[in-house]
Amino acid sequence: MATTYTLIDKSILTGTQANVEFTGLGSYSSDYTDLKLVISVRTAASGSYDYGLINFNNNTSSYSTRLIYGDNSAAASFTWGSSAQLSTGMINNSSQTSNTFSSVEIYIPNYSSSNYKSCSIDTVQENNGTAYRAMAAGLWSNTSAITSIKLAGESGSWVSGSSFYLYGIKNS
Amino acid sequence: MAATYEPIATTTLGSNQSSVTLSSIPSTYTDLLLIFSGGITSNRELLMRVNGDTGSNYSGTTLLGYGSSASSQRESNSSSVFIGDYSSNPCTTIFQFNNYSNTTTYKTALTRISAAGNMIGANVALWRSTSAINSITLFSSYQLTSGSMLTLYGIKAA
Numbered sequence: 635m636a637t638t639y640t641l642i643d644k645s646i647l648t649g650t651q652a653n654v655e656f657t658g659l660g661s662y663s664s665d666y667t668d669l670k671l672v673i674s675v676r677t678a679a680s681g682s683y684d685y686g687l688i689n690f691n692n693n694t695s696s697y698s699t700r701l702i703y704g705d706n707s708a709a710a711s712f713t714w715g716s717s718a719q720l721s722t723g724m725i726n727n728s729s730q731t732s733n734t735f736s737s738v739e740i741y742i743p744n745y746s747s748s749n750y751k752s753c754s755i756d757t758v759q760e761n762n763g764t765a766y767r768a769m770a771a772g773l774w775s776n777t778s779a780i781t782s783i784k785l786a787g788e789s790g791s792w793v794s795g796s797s798f799y800l801y802g803i804k805n806s
Numbered sequence: 807m808a809a810t811y812e813p814i815a816t817t818t819l820g821s822n823q824s825s826v827t828l829s830s831i832p833s834t835y836t837d838l839l840l841i842f843s844g845g846i847t848s849n850r851e852l853l854m855r856v857n858g859d860t861g862s863n864y865s866g867t868t869l870l871g872y873g874s875s876a877s878s879q880r881e882s883n884s885s886s887v888f889i890g891d892y893s894s895n896p897c898t899t900i901f902q903f904n905n906y907s908n909t910t911t912y913k914t915a916l917t918r919i920s921a922a923g924n925m926i927g928a929n930v931a932l933w934r935s936t937s938a939i940n941s942i943t944l945f946s947s948y949q950l951t952s953g954s955m956l957t958l959y960g961i962k963a964a
Contacts (some may be wrong), residue, residue: 638959639811667816667957668841673889700926704957709878711871711926743843743898744955752843752918769871769928771920773895805816805841805957 638804640666645798652680653786656797660781663746666802671740671783673798679727679790683759683766686722686738689784690751694718695773699755703768704760714770727790730761735795736781746779809962814838816957820839822847825945827858828958833907833938835960840901841883844954846892846946849924852899853886856933860885866931871922884892886945887915887931894951907938 642662645654659669666669677684689697699714714721725736742753755770774780785798812835815828846852851937866887867880881888889899898920901933916961917929933939942958944950 638813644914698922700871700873700922700924702869702876706848709869709871709876711873711876713873722872729838741841741898741900743841743957744896747953747955749843749896752898752920752922754898754900754918756918761858769926770921771897771922773922775895792866805813805959 640802642800642802644800647794647796648791649783649794650791652791653784654792655782655784656800657782659783662802663779665804666742667805668802668803669742669745669780670803671798672801673738673785674735675738675796676726676735676793677728677787677790678788678793681727681789682729682731682764683724684727684790686725687786687788688720688722688740688756688772690774690780691778691782692784693776698773699770701770702766703766705766708763719775720753720772721770722755723770724759724766725757726759727760731802732765742780748777750775750777751756751780809837812960814958814960816955817953818955819844820952821952822949824949825943826950826956827941827943828956829941830849831940831958832941832960835907836905836963837901838906838939838960839959839961840882840942841957842944842954843896845894845897845951847875847949847951848896849891849893850948852889852892853945854889854931854937855886857935857937857941859933859935863934864931868927868929870925872926887929889917889929890919890921890927891924893919895923897921903939909936909938911936913939
């Protein structure tokens with residue numbers, strides 16, 4: 635039986651890098667049904683947190699993200715203000731506890747279909763101080779199959795040690 | 807080596823319909839993972855039952871974000887589990903049924919709901935039965951949209 639859950643590609647940074655992009659995903663459309671990204675990241679920005687940004691096919695329109703998060707004392711929800719990308723929610727930057735990276739999982743079902751593309755995003759920013767736990771619902775209102783995924787920090791580049799793993803999941 | 811993570815069943819709706827059931831679920835896995843990629847007509851609720859049980863044997867707690875506020879709600883002694891409020895656009899829902907096939911404990915489900923046009927949420931549900939789960943039904947008072955896809959995976963611990 636074919637393997638259901640397969641590592642397609644990975645990127646482990648040994649230096650600062652503005653973005654990470656996985657390309658050529660169109661060649662896997664008959665191999666996998668869903669995609670899953672598992673990333674461990676930190677950006678070079680400063681402040682309470684940064685945001686991770688996600689773009690498909692280098693397209694910068696028709697995105698919407700709805701988030702819910704806990705911030706140590708309360709829960710809140712908001713809609714990401716830009717339609718130019720998806721947001722992961724709050725992630726660690728250079729102002730948080732050293733050596734601490736945010737864990738993010740992004741699940742993209744039916745990524746090569748001709749429907750709009752929905753995804754589920756879970757993010758943690760625990761750093762032994764102020765921290766956020768966010769969940770996000772993403773929608774790319776585009777019927778094109780996803781052929782590339784680009785990940786970047788909103789305010790800073792990814793730092794060395796950030797890792798990105800892309801898995802393909804096959805439903806048969 | 808035996809596979810750990812295997813697809814059990816998949817179905818894609820060819821038309822709008824009020825419910826979909828995945829049945830004859832084997833008891834040979836440890837956990838189940840159900841991926842629902844689809845929508846609901848008229849921005850309505852998605853509900854769940856297992857084993858066709860329509861009795862008041864379900865309860866659940868849901869954390870909800872509608873983009874302007876966060877809230878939590880719960881239900882007890884219900885005839886189904888409220889999963890979330892969906893739009894007609896594709897939404898991603900991930901259900902986890904851990905230890906689903908044992909015949910000793912009540913069954914729980916953890917669900918992540920990502921409906922960007924309406925809400926983001928997480929749900930925990932309890933089905934007060936010690937029976938192994940052998941079917942899962944998703945339904946709505948409206949309709950699951952044509953093109954919605956459900957895939958059930960089995961995860962084996964050994």
